[in-house]
Amino acid sequence: MAAGYTMTIDGKSVKGSKSTGVINPATGKIFAEVPDCSKAELDQAMNAAQKAFPAWSKDINARRKVLNECAAALQQPPEGLARTLTLEQGKPLDKAAQEIMLTSMWCAFTAMLDLPAEVLMDTPDSKIEIKRKPLGVVAAITPWNYPIMLGMWKIAPALLAGNTIVLKPSPYTPITTLMLGEILKDIVPPGVLNVVSGGDELGSWMTSHPIPRKISFTGSVETGKRVAAAAAPDLKRVTLELGGNDAAIILADVDPAVVAPKIFWGAFENSGQICSAIKRVYVPEQMYNALLDNLGEIAKGVKVGDGLEAGTQLGPINNKMQFERVTELVEDAKKHGAKIVTGGSRVGKEGYFFAPTIVGNISDGVRLVDEEQFGPALPIIPYKDVDDAVRRANSTHFGLSGSVWSNDSARGTEVASQLECGSAWVNQHLAIAPNLPFGGAKWSGIGVENGTWGLMGFTEIQVVNSVKLS
Numbered sequence: 437m438a439a440g441y442t443m444t445i446d447g448k449s450v451k452g453s454k455s456t457g458v459i460n461p462a463t464g465k466i467f468a469e470v471p472d473c474s475k476a477e478l479d480q481a482m483n484a485a486q487k488a489f490p491a492w493s494k495d496i497n498a499r500r501k502v503l504n505e506c507a508a509a510l511q512q513p514p515e516g517l518a519r520t521l522t523l524e525q526g527k528p529l530d531k532a533a534q535e536i537m538l539t540s541m542w543c544a545f546t547a548m549l550d551l552p553a554e555v556l557m558d559t560p561d562s563k564i565e566i567k568r569k570p571l572g573v574v575a576a577i578t579p580w581n582y583p584i585m586l587g588m589w590k591i592a593p594a595l596l597a598g599n600t601i602v603l604k605p606s607p608y609t610p611i612t613t614l615m616l617g618e619i620l621k622d623i624v625p626p627g628v629l630n631v632v633s634g635g636d637e638l639g640s641w642m643t644s645h646p647i648p649r650k651i652s653f654t655g656s657v658e659t660g661k662r663v664a665a666a667a668a669p670d671l672k673r674v675t676l677e678l679g680g681n682d683a684a685i686i687l688a689d690v691d692p693a694v695v696a697p698k699i700f701w702g703a704f705e706n707s708g709q710i711c712s713a714i715k716r717v718y719v720p721e722q723m724y725n726a727l728l729d730n731l732g733e734i735a736k737g738v739k740v741g742d743g744l745e746a747g748t749q750l751g752p753i754n755n756k757m758q759f760e761r762v763t764e765l766v767e768d769a770k771k772h773g774a775k776i777v778t779g780g781s782r783v784g785k786e787g788y789f790f791a792p793t794i795v796g797n798i799s800d801g802v803r804l805v806d807e808e809q810f811g812p813a814l815p816i817i818p819y820k821d822v823d824d825a826v827r828r829a830n831s832t833h834f835g836l837s838g839s840v841w842s843n844d845s846a847r848g849t850e851v852a853s854q855l856e857c858g859s860a861w862v863n864q865h866l867a868i869a870p871n872l873p874f875g876g877a878k879w880s881g882i883g884v885e886n887g888t889w890g891l892m893g894f895t896e897i898q899v900v901n902s903v904k905l906s
């Protein structure tokens with residue numbers, strides 16, 4: 437079957453010499469074909485990006501104007517973009533539309549940022565300036581949970597800083613990113629933004645390609661380590677946004693009925709497929725049963741279904757591999773004596789639907805607690821002493837984010853500050869915004885995205901230090 441979508445290479449729509457299928461997770465069946473980028477086509481994209489760099493890197497105001505036009509184009513997205521996101525990713529249609537709106541908003545916000553030279557000294561005899569210079573070509577690689585928005589997290593800052601980019605979405609969700617390339621193709625000069633699609637192998641060709649000077653990667657810890665290793669021989673710069681195993685610690689002063697819905701949606705939004713979703717909950721022993729009951733009731737009332745059906749709150753898990761992984765972790769928890777408060781198995785016979793699952797009678801040392809489930813299954817763990825809960829929350833290689841819940845915000849903040857993670861939230865979770873740096877401690881990543889801090893990650897520092905010839 438020929439690909440129905442096209443890559444964007446050097447400002448042109450490219451069908452590619454080969455194609456590969458994309459599965460709708462609600463049916464488990466292929467519904468579209470996309471190009472499977474060859475090595476020669478990747479070379480074309482890299483060469484185009486390299487050729488476009490000198491002109492593009494000259495004028496930040498011109499770049500800002502282009503990014504504002506990109507944001508405006510996405511404010512009126514073409515008919516079918518949200519529907520396609522639901523078809524390839526699984527999320528409910530209203531959430532797909534929201535992701536596209538956020539993509540536009542992120543682009544518009546980033547376009548407002550600036551990288552002025554810092555003047556440290558300016559006298560008649562000497563001048564010292566600290567400048568931020570673009571790196572060159574950026575190779576950008578994204579995962580399947582928020583494909584179009586996470587693509588923009590890389591496109592907008594990379595381009596504003598003066599770089600050019602070759603972007604590869606996940607093979608599970610390539611279509612909306614390819615469509616993004618098509619939408620922006622006539623706004624961005626040829627070669628500045630290239631979008632290619634293909635499998636994991638395409639990702640490794642990109643990270644070992646001689647042209648890119650920077651790799652901006654979002655995905656799993658395992659792949660992130662491979663990316664870092666591939667970047668090392670050429671000393672390419674890397675930003676790695678990797679997995680998490682976020683703990684939520686509930687303090688004894690809260691009402692379980694009040695926190696339960698907030699905890700539930702902090703864990704189950706996008707069917708749990710968020711890097712910084714709540715992935716384990718530590719709760720005081722005396723509140724344990726009440727919280728389990730509250731969470732169980734919420735889970736039972738949630739509508740799981742095809743994202744295109746009206747009223748669906750949670751769609752399927754995105755792909756078979758992830759569906760099997762979540763199933764395996766829940767089965768393993770059962771074997772270790774866990775109590776499935778609600779859910780615990782697939783829903784229906786078709787597609788990758790899994791019931792929102794609340795798991796009790798479980799503790800650290802069981803895989804569902806220790807590993808990143810990245811799906812709709814949440815372990816609830818009792819604790820006696822807050823210091824012990826903090827120690828357990830921190831005793832992991834992960835360090836993306838975490839939250840503490842308390843009626844006493846000052847106490848909550850004090851406990852949250854002890855968490856070893858990039859974002860420590862109090863009485864909220866998933867508080868991610870375009871003006872705040874987002875990144876992981878420990879194995880959850882290197883560098884940050886978003887805000888001026890994220891923008892700086894797409895630059896090299898240069899000291900320009902001049903004195904008068906005497």
Ligand code: NAD
Pocket residue numbers: 577578579580581604605606607635636637638639640641643654655656657658659660662663677678679680710711712808810836876880881
């Ligand atoms: P993944 O690591 O399997 O794949 C991510 C991307 O890397 C895909 O585009 C894939 O094709 C590509 N890839 C695979 N092998 C590669 C290689 N050897 N070299 C270069 N690229 C390669 O991750 P996934 O399953 O798509 O996404 C889920 C993971 O992403 C979870 O761990 C989640 O926590 C993490 N994630 C992190 C963030 C964050 O900002 N920290 C955001 C979203 C998702």
